[in-house]
Amino acid sequence: MKRYLIQRFAYALITLFIIVTATFLLMQLLPGTPYSNAEKLTESQRAILDAKYGLDKPVAIQYITYIGNLVQGDLGYSFQYQGRTVMSMIGDRIGPSALIGLQGLVFGTIIGLVLGIISALRHNTAVDYVSVTIAVLGMSIPSFVFAALLQYYIGVKLGWLPVALWENYQSTILPSLALSVTVIATVARFIRSEMLEVLGQDYVTTARAKGLNESGVIWKHVIRNALIPVVTMLGPLAVSIMTGTLVIEKIFGVPGLGEQFTLSILVLDYSVIMGITLLYSALFIFVVFFVDVLYGLLDPRIDLKGGSKA
Amino acid sequence: MDNHILEVSNLHVSFKTRNGEVPAVRGVNFSLKKGETLAIVGESGSGKSVTAKSIMQLLPKQNTMVPEGEIRYEGKDLLKFSKKEIQNVRGSDISMVFQDPMTSLNPTMKIGKQIMEGLSRHMKLTKKQARKRAKEMLELVGIPNAEARLDAYPHQFSGGMRQRVVIAIALACNPKVLIADEPTTALDVTIQAQILRLMRGLQEKMDTAIILITHDLGVVANMADRVAVMYAGEVVEQGTLDEIFYSPQHPYTLGLLRSMPNLDAPRTEPLIPIPGSPPDPAMLGMGCPFAARCPYTMKVCHDYHPDYTAVSGTQAVRCWLQDERTPEDHVPEVIRQGRQKSEIAADQAAIDAAGGVPV
Numbered sequence: 001m002k003r004y005l006i007q008r009f010a011y012a013l014i015t016l017f018i019i020v021t022a023t024f025l026l027m028q029l030l031p032g033t034p035y036s037n038a039e040k041l042t043e044s045q046r047a048i049l050d051a052k053y054g055l056d057k058p059v060a061i062q063y064i065t066y067i068g069n070l071v072q073g074d075l076g077y078s079f080q081y082q083g084r085t086v087m088s089m090i091g092d093r094i095g096p097s098a099l100i101g102l103q104g105l106v107f108g109t110i111i112g113l114v115l116g117i118i119s120a121l122r123h124n125t126a127v128d129y130v131s132v133t134i135a136v137l138g139m140s141i142p143s144f145v146f147a148a149l150l151q152y153y154i155g156v157k158l159g160w161l162p163v164a165l166w167e168n169y170q171s172t173i174l175p176s177l178a179l180s181v182t183v184i185a186t187v188a189r190f191i192r193s194e195m196l197e198v199l200g201q202d203y204v205t206t207a208r209a210k211g212l213n214e215s216g217v218i219w220k221h222v223i224r225n226a227l228i229p230v231v232t233m234l235g236p237l238a239v240s241i242m243t244g245t246l247v248i249e250k251i252f253g254v255p256g257l258g259e260q261f262t263l264s265i266l267v268l269d270y271s272v273i274m275g276i277t278l279l280y281s282a283l284f285i286f287v288v289f290f291v292d293v294l295y296g297l298l299d300p301r302i303d304l305k306g307g308s309k310a
Numbered sequence: 311m312d313n314h315i316l317e318v319s320n321l322h323v324s325f326k327t328r329n330g331e332v333p334a335v336r337g338v339n340f341s342l343k344k345g346e347t348l349a350i351v352g353e354s355g356s357g358k359s360v361t362a363k364s365i366m367q368l369l370p371k372q373n374t375m376v377p378e379g380e381i382r383y384e385g386k387d388l389l390k391f392s393k394k395e396i397q398n399v400r401g402s403d404i405s406m407v408f409q410d411p412m413t414s415l416n417p418t419m420k421i422g423k424q425i426m427e428g429l430s431r432h433m434k435l436t437k438k439q440a441r442k443r444a445k446e447m448l449e450l451v452g453i454p455n456a457e458a459r460l461d462a463y464p465h466q467f468s469g470g471m472r473q474r475v476v477i478a479i480a481l482a483c484n485p486k487v488l489i490a491d492e493p494t495t496a497l498d499v500t501i502q503a504q505i506l507r508l509m510r511g512l513q514e515k516m517d518t519a520i521i522l523i524t525h526d527l528g529v530v531a532n533m534a535d536r537v538a539v540m541y542a543g544e545v546v547e548q549g550t551l552d553e554i555f556y557s558p559q560h561p562y563t564l565g566l567l568r569s570m571p572n573l574d575a576p577r578t579e580p581l582i583p584i585p586g587s588p589p590d591p592a593m594l595g596m597g598c599p600f601a602a603r604c605p606y607t608m609k610v611c612h613d614y615h616p617d618y619t620a621v622s623g624t625q626a627v628r629c630w631l632q633d634e635r636t637p638e639d640h641v642p643e644v645i646r647q648g649r650q651k652s653e654i655a656a657d658q659a660a661i662d663a664a665g666g667v668p669v
Contacts, residue, residue: 124372202413205368209408210428210479211401213394220427221416228418300418300463 012285019281024063027270034079034268076271086275097256101241103176108183116188120195131188138185143244147178147251164253175252179244183237190233194226228298231291238287242280315519316342316487321379323364332592334360336543347520349530352540355588358523362489366406367396402432405480409492411472415464422460425479432483447478470501481512489521506532527570539563542589542599549625557648559627561604606631606642
């Protein structure tokens with residue numbers, strides 16, 4: 001287990017390094033400068049600014065400097081906001097994003113599981129058809145469409161919740177709901193098909209033949225085995241939530257990381273783009289890793305000691 | 311009146327499909343005495359597994375129907391039991407061993423827990439008692455180092471060992487009837503013999519009656535006291551092991567035995583297969599279901615369904631050849647000979663019963 005963890009950690013570092021390098025080089029290809037009204041600057045003014053931010057140095061030097069700082073945990077200063085470090089900006093912005101992201105993920109997973117499990121247990125009934133329809137709609141319609149629908153019906157028509165305002169807890173509900181739609185649909189569809197498969201397994205018949213009552217069979221033998229593959233879905237779902245926040249935060253006016261990220265790309269705030277990309281990548285790598293470990297804990301057939309897999 | 315523990319009479323089971331109702335079991339009768347082994351043989355699709363599963367009511371409710379019949383366990387009709395009542399019977403009075411040990415154990419639950427589940431459900435044992443009993447069961451079925459193995463998962467066992475665990479689960483609550491649905495089909499031949507020996511040994515120890523479902527006549531010869539031969543959802547012939555093997559009365563039984571290799575026969579002698587294939591259960595007509603493949607068909611066979619004819623006190627056959635109106639010269643030699651053998655055996659049995667003194 002220990003060896004496995006160390007190995008995975010090393011892989012994670014390598015992955016991050018590649019992502020940093022790729023992002024750094026790709027940003028160099030973007031046209032324009034990080035300065036607002038760059039066209040009004042004179043040659044000498046530009047030279048002074050470039051020298052101040054180190055942009056006059058060759059790309060290779062800039063890169064080495066960045067990596068050097070990064071290793072020490074320094075993400076640099078923002079180009080856009082005078083005197084603010086990228087760290088402090090992420091710190092300010094991560095709260096709202098994490099809140100709506102987690103709420104969306106947790107709510108979506110729970111509702112998805114409930115919907116999918118009921119649908120599998122009532123296979124080929126009206127309940128099943130309704131939930132499958134919901135799942136297909138949720139998968140195929142993008143979350144920003146739902147965001148707009150939620151704003152219109154719940155925000156404008158019914159006036160229950162704010163349309164696009166970041167004030168109190170109520171403000172988090174609509175963005176979280178919009179984010180959860182994809183999660184609900186994916187989880188429901190997945191657990192449903194897993195449940196149906198497990199229900200047809202011989203060991204479920206064995207469990208019934210022992211005289212267990214139906215709920216005992218479902219809880220102890222069916223759901224646990226059906227849940228294991230669903231855990232693998234958590235990785236891709238977390239990613240879909242992260243990318244979802246980019247758009248959803250913009251729509252609902254949430255002062256989160258996603259909103260900052262799109263803004264920074266527009267004005268070429270190099271260090272902030274790098275910092276947030278790095279954060280998203282690290283989060284994603286962590287989620288994938290977490291899912292792997294969880295999988296090993298849930299399924300005894302998977303051995304994390306690096307030994308043979310039976 | 312008798313010591314029959316399980317009596318199945320006129321059992322019909324059919325499946326609802328898109329193309330209407332398909333009968334899988336059509337009027338099956340058999341009974342099981344305490345401690346005996348009844349083998350149900352037949353080819354795939356003959357309804358043997360469906361019969362077994364309908365005793366335990368393990369068939370999917372949505373598409374299964376039991377329009378007629380009775381399954382009497384200790385005199386009570388299981389088909390009239392409530393869901394709760396049948397759950398109380400399952401695993402404690404009647405249990406079941408399944409065909410494929412690789413899939414019939416839950417892969418994410420420890421072996422010990424899988425055995426203990428039934429124990430705490432039926433015998434109301436505490437966790438500690440149940441664990442002790444589970445350990446005893448593992449020892450009983452010949453798993454070494456039982457205490458440690460309780461905490462192992464199924465994937466850490468071989469196929470033969472898993473089938474031993476499945477048997478341990480089935481026998482944990484001392485059931486009176488054990489239904490074994492092709493318990494050795496998925497195992498290597500050497501392991502098959504071990505498992506059969508184990509089942510026989512446990513049967514003697516625990517006085518369990520066994521319904522053995524198989525298509526392997528070798529297994530039948532090894533295990534059974536009595537045999538029921540199924541074809542197209544009916545029992546076409548039943549009798550004692552000797553009757554079925556040495557004086558078969560139904561052309562289908564005869565065909566089954568002839569298609570089995572015999573070590574004593576010269577190797578050059580070809581096996582005689584039964585021509586054709588089993589009928590589609592949805593397309594069964596009025597006559598005998600075997601008529602299309604039977605070498606001795608008569609006109610009546612295609613139009614009328616034969617009834618049971620008792621050949622001896624223990625052997626009964628569903629075949630028009632047994633009807634007294636059938637001309638004697640139409641009945642094939644083998645079947646006539648067999649009938650005589652049965653009569654002699656019946657006489658012998660009567661003599662034995664009378665105290666062994668020849669009359």
